[in-house]
Amino acid sequence: MARRAPLRGRVGALALGEEPLGQRRPARERFLEPVDLQEVQTDHAAIQPGLRLVAMADEHDIAAYYDRGDEQGRLGDWGRLEFLRTRELLARYLPAPPAVVLDVGGAAGVYALALAREGDEMHLLDPIALHVEQARAASDAQRDAALASAEVGDARQLPLADASADVVLMLGPLYHLTEAVDRARALHEARRVLRPGGLLAAAAISRFASTMDGLFRGFLLEPGFEALVARDVAEGQHRNPDGHPRWFTTAYFHRPDELAREVATAGFELQALLAVEGLATMLDDTGALDDWLDDPTRRELLLRAIRRTEGEPSLLGASSHMLALATAP
Numbered sequence: 001m002a003r004r005a006p007l008r009g010r011v012g013a014l015a016l017g018e019e020p021l022g023q024r025r026p027a028r029e030r031f032l033e034p035v036d037l038q039e040v041q042t043d044h045a046a047i048q049p050g051l052r053l054v055a056m057a058d059e060h061d062i063a064a065y066y067d068r069g070d071e072q073g074r075l076g077d078w079g080r081l082e083f084l085r086t087r088e089l090l091a092r093y094l095p096a097p098p099a100v101v102l103d104v105g106g107a108a109g110v111y112a113l114a115l116a117r118e119g120d121e122m123h124l125l126d127p128i129a130l131h132v133e134q135a136r137a138a139s140d141a142q143r144d145a146a147l148a149s150a151e152v153g154d155a156r157q158l159p160l161a162d163a164s165a166d167v168v169l170m171l172g173p174l175y176h177l178t179e180a181v182d183r184a185r186a187l188h189e190a191r192r193v194l195r196p197g198g199l200l201a202a203a204a205i206s207r208f209a210s211t212m213d214g215l216f217r218g219f220l221l222e223p224g225f226e227a228l229v230a231r232d233v234a235e236g237q238h239r240n241p242d243g244h245p246r247w248f249t250t251a252y253f254h255r256p257d258e259l260a261r262e263v264a265t266a267g268f269e270l271q272a273l274l275a276v277e278g279l280a281t282m283l284d285d286t287g288a289l290d291d292w293l294d295d296p297t298r299r300e301l302l303l304r305a306i307r308r309t310e311g312e313p314s315l316l317g318a319s320s321h322m323l324a325l326a327t328a329p
């Protein structure tokens with residue numbers, strides 16, 4: 001992967017109403033408080049070579065869901081808080097730009113484009129052709145901070161050389177790879193392409209996200225949703241066989257400790273396991289969330305409340321999304 005000339009001095013143009021995030025600090029300063037890994041087993045057992053695709057029906061469901069084209073606007077709409085907080089956590093942990101960053105499952109490029117504006121060399125990969133087309137079009141529209149590449153691809157087989165990236169973002173693939181062996185393959189690929197000391201930022205959806213949505217958004221009142229939630233809680237396997245437009249698609253929902261274990265088992269050193277939306281998950285879709293985010297004073301109050309509890313182990317499962325930040329050995 002050829003390095004572009006570093007794009008120095010560009011401080012993020014604001015997108016999606018995001019606030020300036022301040023200077024990113026050198027990573028070394030930030031990795032001071034590794035999480036307690038007492039319960040995390042590190043097992044370097046080799047993953048069997050050869051990719052195994054997820055079941056065809058699952059692949060079809062996931063593709064049909066994303067072919068609706070909603071991802072491009074999601075983070076500026078009901079995913080506003082997820083976006084703000086993920087950007088905040090990335091700003092805290094990523095090395096100072098310019099870094100070589102691979103956004104695996106980068107969809108239409110909302111994060112990749114923002115990081116390119118900050119000066120990072122951004123490479124985006126996604127299995128949905130529509131997403132890659134949207135990312136390329138958006139990249140063309142910001143020519144002074146274009147993506148270095150945007151290609152169709154799969155987290156389980158990254159088209160990059162060993163030790164060629166400073167950062168791998170995996171904000172999505174781990175929850176669409178429903179089999180543990182596939183998630184392990186994706187994490188091993190991330191480790192392979194990261195340089196020693198490189199950073200992985202991997203997102204998961206909480207095992208309890210659909211229960212919370214069921215309550216806050218009232219889905220539990222709709223026929224069929226409770227059965228789906230019961231399976232989510234028992235097995236983590238989320239399915240939406242009738243393709244209900246608001247009930248998401250085929251996914252695996254993690255318990256926080258599972259995410260930590262999977263990352264460590266792939267050979268990473270876990271630095272932090274943090275809530276993305278945290279307890280503000282309970283404001284989702286009630287209209288109240290917009291009230292908090294639209295007013296700058298209230299937004300800061302909200303963000304401080306989330307930060308204060310972001311690493312509290314007993315609360316991680318109460319956040320829709322979690323983010324694991326880990327370094328390659």
Ligand SMILES: C[S@@+](CC[C@H](N)C(=O)[O-])C[C@H]1O[C@@H](n2cnc3c(N)ncnc32)[C@H](O)[C@@H]1O
Nearest residue numbers: 104105106107126127128154155171172173176
């Ligand atoms: C909910 S979207 C998240 C997109 C974006 N990263 C974000 O955080 O907003 C999940 C993304 O993962 C992608 N994805 C699903 N399976 C994948 C796989 N096996 N490899 C890479 N990406 C995958 C989907 O195409 C989709 O773009």
